[in-house]
Amino acid sequence: MKSIKTGIAAVLLSSIAFMSCTHDDTSTYKPVLPGVNQSSDILLVKKFSTAPNFDGDVDEVWGEARPLINKATVTPAGDREITLNPSSGGDLSLEPTDLMNPYTGEAYNYSLRGGHDGQYLYLLFEWEDDTDSKERESWFFNRDTSKWQQENKYANHKNDKFYEDKFGFMFPIKANGSYPEGFEAGTCTVTCHGGLADPKPGEKVTRHYMKNAGELADFWHWKRDRHALAEAVDDGFVQWEDDFGMASANGRKNDDGISPYANNQTFEDTATGMKGPKYVIPNRENYYWIAQSEIDAGTAKAVTAIALDGTITHEGGTIDPNGDPAYSQGFGNKRIPSVIINPGGQGNDGRSEVQVKAKHTGTGWQIEIRRLLSTGDPKDAEFKIGETLPFGLAIFNNAAIAHGQTNFLTMKIE
Known part of the structure; x- marks a missing residue:
């Protein structure tokens, strides 16, 4: 097993990095249905009396599930070393210093519930968001230059946010009966490495890859626009990269299947x-x-x-x-x-097997998620009845990379 050099810090980002997040100031968010008790860090997944209709509506049966109530907060990610927006023309002064600005400090209240029917894991994920953000790097005409260009992918200021809403989950994958080194204590933070060397144009200096060769984490990434027809997440994984320590070391991959965009x-x-x-x-x-x-x-x-x-x-x-x-x-x-x-694989390939029914209610997102407890794919996490596993989640509010995060969460499957 290779071990990563100790000089590389585990900070944050890529498109879904997770830093430290405590529960000292947890959310008082009220989900659509009241629940029995609540927790700020443990997701209790019990067997439903009847499985919910998988349609994005909140059925009464979800009232059986105990909600995990918390908030996902955008934290600093460290200084940029190169520009990320083509419109900046290489002038770093045109972009905010910290990679997460101008979102830093935003917090998104959410509720997460889980259940299973012996075959499928179901999640109900609700969070506060007044706007269904569908804007994503649209082409506009610049009358000053007489050229077509795109809205910035990475916001330079608070009035420069032109992106879609997204969410992400990360779960560890066991190898030989063990989770990846450090994941149980640090969840997603162990996959995120900063201060990477020799960035090329468009490369970030913080990337996701595993700490050791042979380790894997399951990574679900939903994108509001790009999955509008597919009704699935991009089911992928994070792996070790041989060029660790370099800005080119991107360990995030998609499972095999049709790209829906x-x-x-x-x-x-x-x-x-x-x-x-x-x-x-x-x-x-x-x-x-x-x-x-x-x-x-x-x-x-x-x-x-x-x-x-x-x-x-x-x-x-x-x-x-x-x-x-x-x-x-x-x-x-x-x-x-x-x-x-396009509709993608419609649940019939590895990339689309985590299915999603999403509704924006006018005040927030209401999302049902369904996946087999066990897919048989070694690049997927296995949700075993009677076991617990650590995980982390992130919410992207009209943002390409800046995300509110909650780490150090635990799923307990009964």
């Missing part, structure tokens, strides 16, 4: 050198993704040229953004999505 970027006009989205839906307003079925049906049009003044030629017509505020930065209602989505 692709980027709507970038078309480049070879004659003018102008760049923009690959597909548009002419005259559509307030849209945040393009479905692959809309491309196949011809509703979404392929971009074929972009003139020097930014005018887009597409299959069947043109879009002239000049003088039209509908394509402007921030709130233009005809800005063009950055993502193309």
